[in-house]
Amino acid sequence: MQQAVADPLRDVASRHAHELAGVSVEYSGGVTALDDVSLSFAQGEQVAIIGPSGAGKTTLLHTLGCAVRPTRGTVRVLDVQPWSLAPSALHRLRRELFIAPQAPPLPPRQRVVNAVLAGRLPRWTLWEALRSLVLPREAPLAAEALARFDVEGKLFLRCDRLSGGERQRVGLARAIVSDARLFLLDEPVSMLDPALALAALQTLQAEAHRRRATLVVSLHAVDLALARFSRLIGMRGGRILFDLPRAAVDGKLLEQLYGRELGASLQDSATVDIATFALPQCR
Ligand code: ADP
Ligand code: MG
Numbered sequence: 001m002q003q004a005v006a007d008p009l010r011d012v013a014s015r016h017a018h019e020l021a022g023v024s025v026e027y028s029g030g031v032t033a034l035d036d037v038s039l040s041f042a043q044g045e046q047v048a049i050i051g052p053s054g055a056g057k058t059t060l061l062h063t064l065g066c067a068v069r070p071t072r073g074t075v076r077v078l079d080v081q082p083w084s085l086a087p088s089a090l091h092r093l094r095r096e097l098f099i100a101p102q103a104p105p106l107p108p109r110q111r112v113v114n115a116v117l118a119g120r121l122p123r124w125t126l127w128e129a130l131r132s133l134v135l136p137r138e139a140p141l142a143a144e145a146l147a148r149f150d151v152e153g154k155l156f157l158r159c160d161r162l163s164g165g166e167r168q169r170v171g172l173a174r175a176i177v178s179d180a181r182l183f184l185l186d187e188p189v190s191m192l193d194p195a196l197a198l199a200a201l202q203t204l205q206a207e208a209h210r211r212r213a214t215l216v217v218s219l220h221a222v223d224l225a226l227a228r229f230s231r232l233i234g235m236r237g238g239r240i241l242f243d244l245p246r247a248a249v250d251g252k253l254l255e256q257l258y259g260r261e262l263g264a265s266l267q268d269s270a271t272v273d274i275a276t277f278a279l280p281q282c283r
Helices: 057-064 087-094 112-123 126-134 139-147 164-177 194-210 222-228 251-258 261-268
Strands: 018-026 032-041 046-050 072-076 097-100 182-186 214-218 231-236 239-245
Touching: 018 057, 032 057, 032 072, 032 239, 046 057, 046 194, 046 222, 057 097, 057 182, 057 214, 097 164, 112 126, 112 139, 112 164, 139 164, 164 182, 164 194, 182 194, 194 214, 194 222, 231 251, 239 251
Parallel strands: 046 214, 046 231, 097 182, 182 214
Antiparallel strands: 018 032, 018 072, 231 239
């Protein structure tokens, strides 16, 4: 499809703003991480991706986040085809995407406040960014974002003093201070206890809903995915096994998805009473 030349980022009229059409990703070494995947997401939609390790979930999120270029097929995000954009336009597009890696790469000696404010970098000049390292520009914003994940007390701590769960929440606070309209979160609550995981996911969903951003989340905790998302995508071996409303995802499908790993997966979340997750959807 021909791209709008004037300002492709303004064209957000279509229903399915994000789409993968026949997308395959082969890594060097011959691994096919995505195998002819076709999916679409409406702007503002909230979707969970589940599936066993190695299914291609991270690759899918990185492909939507324009961090991985497909070997075959077409990608459209925020209604533009990123790989047909000029480098400067691709750079602008990336400002509107937020990829949260499972283990956020926080510089060990950096203070938490600066690590969170890294989410503001796309809107700052280089000079503003450098000055902010000494005198944080928007510290109250960072504090507010941290408070939403219950880690506000860590604002001036060094990142290497944080626990794994705190690091993960600092990474998520970055999403809150960013201007993203597409959140791609890779197992964002994997290091949190069940109550914190639920609260963090609720915060992210509420924020995405508030700004009409699309939220695509890979989740290891199947019960959390079932409780919080009305659309679930099951991936296995680089392919989409199902793409269904929550009500249609039953034990049989989950067994097909996880195979022998199902037992282990459910065991991981067995400490959680699924009834505690039966909360109303944000949208
Ligand atoms: P998941 O997130 O579901 O565990 P991934 O997308 O991380 O799946 O990985 C899918 C497949 O691609 C796996 O077989 C993995 O080993 C492989 N893979 C992932 N990243 C790379 C890479 N950078 N280079 C080579 N192979 C990779
Ligand atoms: Mg992964």
